Amino acid sequence: MRVALAWSSGKDSAWTLHALRSDPSLTVVGLLTTVSAAHDRVAMHAVRRLLLEAQAEAAGVPLRVAEIPSPCPNETYEAVMAEAVAALKADGVEAIAFGDLFLEDVRRYRERQMSGTGLELLFPLWGRSTRDLALEMIEGGLRAHLTCVDPRVLSASFAGRAFDASLLRDLPATVDPCGENGEFHTFAWAGPMFGRSVGIAPGEVVERDGFVFADLLPA
Numbered sequence: 001m002r003v004a005l006a007w008s009s010g011k012d013s014a015w016t017l018h019a020l021r022s023d024p025s026l027t028v029v030g031l032l033t034t035v036s037a038a039h040d041r042v043a044m045h046a047v048r049r050l051l052l053e054a055q056a057e058a059a060g061v062p063l064r065v066a067e068i069p070s071p072c073p074n075e076t077y078e079a080v081m082a083e084a085v086a087a088l089k090a091d092g093v094e095a096i097a098f099g100d101l102f103l104e105d106v107r108r109y110r111e112r113q114m115s116g117t118g119l120e121l122l123f124p125l126w127g128r129s130t131r132d133l134a135l136e137m138i139e140g141g142l143r144a145h146l147t148c149v150d151p152r153v154l155s156a157s158f159a160g161r162a163f164d165a166s167l168l169r170d171l172p173a174t175v176d177p178c179g180e181n182g183e184f185h186t187f188a189w190a191g192p193m194f195g196r197s198v199g200i201a202p203g204e205v206v207e208r209d210g211f212v213f214a215d216l217l218p219a
Contacts, residue, residue: 003122004064004093007031009047009055011144011163012099012125012178014188015137017059019124020097021193026122029093030062032084034077037067045147045185046213051198054218055187058194064088078113085117095120101130101180131168134177138165142191145200146184149212154183159205160214187216 003026007013013031020026033052034043042052049065056063066084068077085096096119100106107123114121125133144163149156154175161167163186168177175183190197203215 001026001094001120002029002092003027003095003097004030004032004088005061005097006099007033007056007063008099008185009033009042009045009052009188010099010186011137011142011188012101012180014059014142014144014191014193015133015140016097016099016124017061018140018142018191018193020122026095028061028097030064030088030091031056031059032064032066032088032096034066034068034080036070036072038070043068043070043072045187047147047187047216048218050218051187051200051216054198055189055194058196058198060195081113085114085119089117089119093119095122097122097124099125101125101128101133101178103180130176130178130180134163134168135165137191138163138168140192142188142193143197144186144188145214145216147187147214147216148185149214150183150210151207151212152210153181156205156207156212158184159212160202 005028020028036043040049066080068080146161149159189200199219201217201219203217205214
């Protein structure tokens with residue numbers, strides 16, 4: 001089955017790619033990412049397009065970018081995604097995979113949006129213990145940094161930190177180990193899903209629109 005992966009540039013997307021590749025019946029033929037046209041960065045994760053492209057190249061999977069405005073009304077987002085999904089189907093894609101972990105409302109939204117497309121939906125990580133999953137990622141060689149933090153639930157000091165065992169120990173008990181409730185977002189730069197590491201260097205940390213962003217620069 002030819003599969004496209006909804007790719008956020010973060011650890012969950014990266015580990016989903018790793019999981020998909022462990023199934024010999026599946027072939028990942030594309031990564032689909034929404035990018036803010038105004039900022040030329042991955043939506044919400046705020047990762048530069050140049051790093052996104054380097055990531056896809058390191059993964060050895062073609063990248064398909066869906067550009068969205070900022071701010072982006074939901075109807076505009078849905079129209080852009082519908083066009084992107086139609087293009088994937090025209091290219092022979094049979095299924096689309098997501099890295100969602102446990103948010104039922106998000107899954108139902110995806111199922112509604114994909115209804116009628118003829119594509120099968122895959123959720124390879126769904127229902128896993130996020131504590132166990134986070135440890136599995138780290139022990140499995142995934143390397144990532146936090147690029148966005150919601151300071152309402154997690155200290156701004158976490159922005160830019162490595163996603164590692166030390167981070168997991170320091171996270172408040174109220175924060176999901178994988179940040180599935182939106183507490184933080186990441187950029188994955190190394191791991192078994194990549195043929196080589198993506199070189200990064202720390203950039204500026206800024207607060208914008210109620211979130212704290214830690215920029216990453218190509219190294």
